[in-house]
Amino acid sequence: MNLTFLGTGGGLPSPQRGVSAIALQYGRDILLFDCGEGTQRQFMTASLSFMKISSIFITHLHGDHILGIPGLIQSMNLSGRTEPLSIFGPSGTVDLIKSSLSLGYFNPDYEIKVCELKPGDSTEVSGLTVKAVEADHTIPAISFIVQEPQRAGKFSKAAAKELGIPEGPLYGKLQSGKSITLNGRTIESSMVMGPPRRGRKLAYSGDTRPTDLFAEEAKCCDVMIHEATVMADLADKGLEFGHSSAAAAAEIAKKADAKKLILTHFSNRYENLEEVESEARVIFPNTNAAYDFYTFKIDYSE
């Protein structure tokens, strides 16, 4: 599970920052969260293949989160895509994709499946569950909670030895959840395996004022990605336009007991992000301010 930040600017791009796009690599697939203008080129610069995108998740229909979709769809076609592409987003996404496909002379040679998610809806994609959570922006907007399924517990070699099981293929059988028969005795997998361990969890706020609901839904996530359009001195201005400050994002991460906080969606007024990062770290120490092409590997915590 690897995150690559492809655009960390808010509203307008800048020479340093593209607009919103975050790639989540999981197995062979990429899930793309938001797709601002220029995302296809950011993929190229990051040496990531946009052909591996299985699905795109859109938080809301503001230009800096969606205007990379038409070009990405067209370039996938030029590059010979045949696999279907799924696009999920809030109410209005079906019309958005319809308009996106009507720009100029273009007809995709692959299927594009569009699905609007109401807050509370979940979907299964590439082996992950993605849940839409109501955000608090100036237009209908959703946050996303990504949950990996739970995985097998830890194998106890000591327990296996005590049961007299010889090292070898029988270990593998038990580890895969099957029971074995040894000297006429049935040994269940659960006798040598610990309890199932929870999968990794990622929470992405999209554009939003800070909300308790997001903190709650993101509870104990391994990584929280939260927008931090402004710093605390401009928090009121941020709220007016439906945004959070770095300090407020840190408060949400703290409430959620997140393991790590990554800030993004920075206003162009902040060239250097050290101060932004510091403001959050006072409240939530394990914080990083993302920059374009910043990557983060989400490890298992158990």
Place this chain on the structure above:
Amino acid sequence: MNLTFLGTGGGLPSPQRGVSAIALQYGRDILLFDCGEGTQRQFMTASLSFMKISSIFITHLHGDHILGIPGLIQSMNLSGRTEPLSIFGPSGTVDLIKSSLSLGYFNPDYEIKVCELKPGDSTEVSGLTVKAVEADHTIPAISFIVQEPQRAGKFSKAAAKELGIPEGPLYGKLQSGKSITLNGRTIESSMVMGPPRRGRKLAYSGDTRPTDLFAEEAKCCDVMIHEATVMADLADKGLEFGHSSAAAAAEIAKKADAKKLILTHFSNRYENLEEVESEARVIFPNTNAAYDFYTFKIDYSE
């Protein structure tokens, strides 16, 4: 008259090259020719203000020439634009802009005037005449010929002295085309001024197979910008997809008696453009292959 190449890639962008966009600065205005995805950010990187764009000229409705329009329009709005923006393009441009304005939540606070140009049509913009010329691509496409009006002839100080005109404000009056009276004698401007000199001329091919019509319409231009998607060994493949080779572009510049040729719209297969440039220079020596942020000042030739 300054040219800035904001995107020199063909079809797909690459880490090195954005897709088609050329800014022509004239006086205080910028005329933008084509507007591929990412153009607004290329403006920023070039330290050019996209707020100075008076009009956008679109050669044809393929994604790599148009998908920067929605973001540019929205960012102009975010940056407080109030002046109208004119957009010219081939048949289909009205629908394109209608669709572009329907992406997500957006309503411009300034007027957007859209005008479709048939081949042969001309328009006056920012003091320049821009003529649409039929191109030969896979979809309806036009090339553009930009003509500056003629300007006053050269002032002959020798002639003025011979006529006994004292240096000073009378010189300025004659230079501005007015006649003066000196010792009861009328002196016409034409007695000290040479014949009017022709204005500068720029020709931009857009995407096209090489055509005699473009060579004819571009006759004696100061700068010809011609697409060179491929090199001569792939000329047939280029023609199949409605494109020109570097050699073919050079032949057109030669036929047109252009003063300078600038190549653009390069396939991603060419990382290094030296060979592309060399191929054209054998036929038309005064050739440059453009790269992103390449600038060229068009001087008066007379």
